[in-house]
Amino acid sequence: MRSTPPRFPIGLALGLLCVLLPLAAIWSYQQGYWSIPSLLPAQRFDVLIQAGHENRATGKTGAESRQGSEQQWTPIVADTAARILKNAGFTVKRVDAFMRDPAKSGGLRPAKTRLALFIHFDGAERACSSGASVGYSRRSDPLAAEQWKRFYDSYWPHEWMQDNFTENLRRYYGYRWVDASDAEMVLELGELTCPRQARWLKPRLEKLGELVAQYASTRLCQPGGPAPPLSPRCGN
Ligand SMILES: [Zn+2]
Numbered sequence: 001m002r003s004t005p006p007r008f009p010i011g012l013a014l015g016l017l018c019v020l021l022p023l024a025a026i027w028s029y030q031q032g033y034w035s036i037p038s039l040l041p042a043q044r045f046d047v048l049i050q051a052g053h054e055n056r057a058t059g060k061t062g063a064e065s066r067q068g069s070e071q072q073w074t075p076i077v078a079d080t081a082a083r084i085l086k087n088a089g090f091t092v093k094r095v096d097a098f099m100r101d102p103a104k105s106g107g108l109r110p111a112k113t114r115l116a117l118f119i120h121f122d123g124a125e126r127a128c129s130s131g132a133s134v135g136y137s138r139r140s141d142p143l144a145a146e147q148w149k150r151f152y153d154s155y156w157p158h159e160w161m162q163d164n165f166t167e168n169l170r171r172y173y174g175y176r177w178v179d180a181s182d183a184e185m186v187l188e189l190g191e192l193t194c195p196r197q198a199r200w201l202k203p204r205l206e207k208l209g210e211l212v213a214q215y216a217s218t219r220l221c222q223p224g225g226p227a228p229p230l231s232p233r234c235g236n
Pocket of ligand 1: 052053062070120122
């Protein structure tokens with residue numbers, strides 16, 4: 001009698017793969033290691049600027065106080081920043097809360113960009129318990145957040161909160177809709193529900209847009225900044 005050598009359990013291995021691969025894909029997606037837009041063929045913009053909460057009528061409609069509301073303020077900042085960057089030759093995608101052109105309707109739209117900046121003002125249950133802050137995704141370059149904080153801090157006279165200090169900052173819904181090759185960040189420019197912060201912010205909304213544009217153009221063109229190809233604007 002011949003003994004048959006033990007056979008490699010190929011069926012079992014294939015079965016395991018069929019279970020483990022989708023699990024790994026779902027886990028890494030939830031952790032933010034990849035996004036659906038990264039799989040799509042689409043133009044990559046230099047900068048995507050979102051006016052947080054803009055056009056949202058239900059759900060997360062944003063912070064409000066007697067000084068104003070996020071939905072009034074963030075488009076002013078975003079429009080100013082987008083205009084300056086476009087005039088400087090960068091390709092800019094300016095979007096609303098649904099990641100689409102603010103003048104259009106329809107569902108969420110995925111986008112590809114180098115740098116994605118989501119503009120917000122914080123609202124706090126207890127007034128003046130918050131301040132300016134930055135949130136960023138796992139795929140984002142943390143140095144980009146550091147550079148923004150250093151830059152904005154030379155203007156911003158009030159408090160800072162820790163990076164990613166809320167769940168909304170760590171897991172911002174916009175990260176899933178954007179494939180950013182450099183950095184994707186939520187910029188909370190200050191607490192709108194804190195009267196003294198709001199009084200500083202309100203007359204400076206266009207100035208804040210200028211700062212966002214200045215930061216983005218520096219970030220996009222600096223050596224050691226985003227991976228190539230850089231915008232033709234940067235002379236590369
Ligand atoms: Zn917000």
